Amino acid sequence: MDETKKIRIVVAGPRGRMGAETIRMIHRTPEFSLSAAVDDGNDSANVGDLLGISGLNARVYSDIEDCLSAEQPDVLIDFTNPEAGKKNLQAAIDFGVRPVIGTSGFSNEEVADYQKQMGEKKLGGIIAPNFAIGAVLVMKFSQMAAKYFPDVEIIEMHHDGKKDAPSGTAVKTAELIEKTRKPKKQGAPDEKETLQGARGADFDGMRIHSVRLPGLVAHQEVLFGSKGELLTLRHDSMDRASFMTGVAYSVRTAMSLETLVYGLENILD
Numbered sequence: 001m002d003e004t005k006k007i008r009i010v011v012a013g014p015r016g017r018m019g020a021e022t023i024r025m026i027h028r029t030p031e032f033s034l035s036a037a038v039d040d041g042n043d044s045a046n047v048g049d050l051l052g053i054s055g056l057n058a059r060v061y062s063d064i065e066d067c068l069s070a071e072q073p074d075v076l077i078d079f080t081n082p083e084a085g086k087k088n089l090q091a092a093i094d095f096g097v098r099p100v101i102g103t104s105g106f107s108n109e110e111v112a113d114y115q116k117q118m119g120e121k122k123l124g125g126i127i128a129p130n131f132a133i134g135a136v137l138v139m140k141f142s143q144m145a146a147k148y149f150p151d152v153e154i155i156e157m158h159h160d161g162k163k164d165a166p167s168g169t170a171v172k173t174a175e176l177i178e179k180t181r182k183p184k185k186q187g188a189p190d191e192k193e194t195l196q197g198a199r200g201a202d203f204d205g206m207r208i209h210s211v212r213l214p215g216l217v218a219h220q221e222v223l224f225g226s227k228g229e230l231l232t233l234r235h236d237s238m239d240r241a242s243f244m245t246g247v248a249y250s251v252r253t254a255m256s257l258e259t260l261v262y263g264l265e266n267i268l269d
């Protein structure tokens with residue numbers, strides 16, 4: 001493909017589980033080109049050498065602003081941590097680069113602020129707590145089910161390298177459920193925890209439980225209980241490849257958006 005027609009992408013967090021998978025996806029996608037990567041070290045290294053990918057030549061920058069100013073990419077993909085993700089997203093907005101953000105831990109207020117800034121600049125982008133299509137469908141089905149089943153518990157299960165809890169996916173699922181569920185404090189009115197945390201985190205009266213174990217990747221169950229019946233919605237990401245369709249779709253879609261979209265469900269047909 002003509003190099004000038006490719007979507008030029010910078011990836012922040014190249015050595016991470018998701019960043020490395022994303023770089024491999026970009027490398028094998030003909031319409032994408034990796035301009036550079038932003039790491040918290042390794043300045044001036046070659047990304048291909050860093051990740052052991054032969055034939056991949058792109059520079060590592062340790063400073064996001066140096067990178068965006070020198071490379072002028074179309075899109076910045078971020079899979080880092082909340083602190084770095086916010087800094088990188090703000091830099092992308094300042095440099096007019098479309099952000100595609102997978103990093104979890106953005107509050108609704110922060111998202112609203114970025115949306116305002118990007119709307120004013122007519123800059124497209126997406127923040128998606130989960131790029132796996134199946135996980136997004138579970139969120140949508142949960143929102144539908146909560147209208148009829150106000151008693152809900154979310155169990156999210158992840159690898160033990162995950163730093164945040166609860167997962168961004170669980171929080172987004174709870175937010176969508178909140179839109180259709182009648183507010184309710186669940187469980188016995190006089191229930192008491194004899195071990196702190198046993199009932200999980202409280203989100204508008206529903207409970208979120210976080211499991212961390214080696215062997216897991218990213219999994220979520222949403223349990224709806226009613227008299228005599230139980231509805232369970234479950235999604236399993238067994239491999240990080242599960243996120244790549246959504247990442248690639250978001251990159252392509254961001255090129256024609258003029259605002260920041262929060263959640264993959266809002267750009268799927």
Ligand SMILES: NC(=O)C1=CN([C@@H]2O[C@H](COP(=O)(O)OP(=O)(O)OC[C@H]3O[C@@H](n4cnc5c(N)ncnc54)[C@H](OP(=O)(O)O)[C@@H]3O)[C@@H](O)[C@H]2O)C=CC1
Binds near residue numbers: 101
């Ligand atoms: N939206 C989605 O579908 C998904 C989202 N996620 C989210 O993505 C994020 C990353 O997950 P994961 O890849 O598993 O995490 P990792 O810890 O494997 O990777 C994060 C990487 O970011 C690096 N990093 C830290 N600070 C900076 C910085 N300032 N600039 C550049 N790189 C930096 C880390 O380096 P070092 O180790 O040296 O600190 C590390 O290599 C998490 O928030 C996770 O919740 C994960 C999977 C799917």
Ligand SMILES: O=C(O)C1=N[C@H](C(=O)O)C[C@H](O)C1
Binds near residue numbers: 217
């Ligand atoms: O850290 C992870 O692995 C994941 N993080 C995201 C989240 O917090 O929801 C998405 C997915 O669950 C994998």
